[in-house]
Amino acid sequence: MKFGILINEGPYQHQASDSAYLFCKAALEKGHEISRVFFYNDGVNNSTKLTEPPQDDRNIVQRWSKMGEEHGVDLVVCVAAALRRGIRDENLAPGFRISGLGQLVEVGIQADRLVVFGD
Amino acid sequence: MLHIINKAPQERNSLDSCLRVARTGTILLIEDGVYAATRGNAAEGKIKDAMTRFKVCVLGPDLDARGMGDRLIEGVQSVGYDGFVDLVASEPNCQSWV
């Protein structure tokens, strides 16, 4: 089955990104496809490579980058939400790309399920 | 339909709102939503009532993380993230009551 994921909250402040990541990991392990993860609202803050958590904490941004690279998961950051919050191509972590809201609608159309993780 | 609730019953009205509007299917409690499925919580009656209409599940890792694994209401099914995936796949659609 093809899943689309929408994340509306930033990392560390809220559990949404963690829940979404663990959901995606489990789905991939079961042989499902994650068509796209779309980052919206403060969720765009999951994409900055400037993130530097303490060593004993999980690295939420790198974890997404790694999933993107290893499983070809398309990590899309909403351009309008990103620009509002100071996220640009210059500080984007590997595997993420900035694009329009149409990418969210498109995955809603194409995927079998769209799961929202937010506040 | 799968209804996903991530807020504790005393913090927000997500559970109440879902129970008021939702018709059938499965309710999955995740994140702070898991507190609703614990014995002695004021929401216990609501959850027991919901169990007559819905299949009620809780995300086990979230329950355990909060030290509440010892008081899950009987009849509420604890699932892992793999079970979460199965629920999304098996129900025709899903809604997050954020």
Place this chain on the structure above:
Amino acid sequence: MSEEGGIKKFMFVNRKAPYGTVYALESLEVVLITAAFDQDVSLAFLDDGVYQLKKGQQTKGIETKNFSPTFRALDGYDIEKLYVEREAMEERGLTEADLLVDVIVLSRVEMGELMEQQDVVLSC
């Protein structure tokens, strides 16, 4: 659930009041984009989400853009299905006359049934 002709049913569920958080505004931005994809789009207003439709919003004093007129522009995008849950409205002391756009008022049962028919339920 219906996917006839590749058209899916998208429902935007609004349960949050405007201005206190950005969710209402950013949800509306998704609605406008979705209009370009020729899908079956509806908006549902539950709980504090009904406050988004209150007439007479004056945001000058909080130096924030008043986005409520956009709801009136939605029919220009062929988005005409705005559903409001009756109890949510009544519990907040509002009537249809207080709302800035024409809506379809539904009972909680009707709202629940409508939700079950959707392919994609988006909430911010």
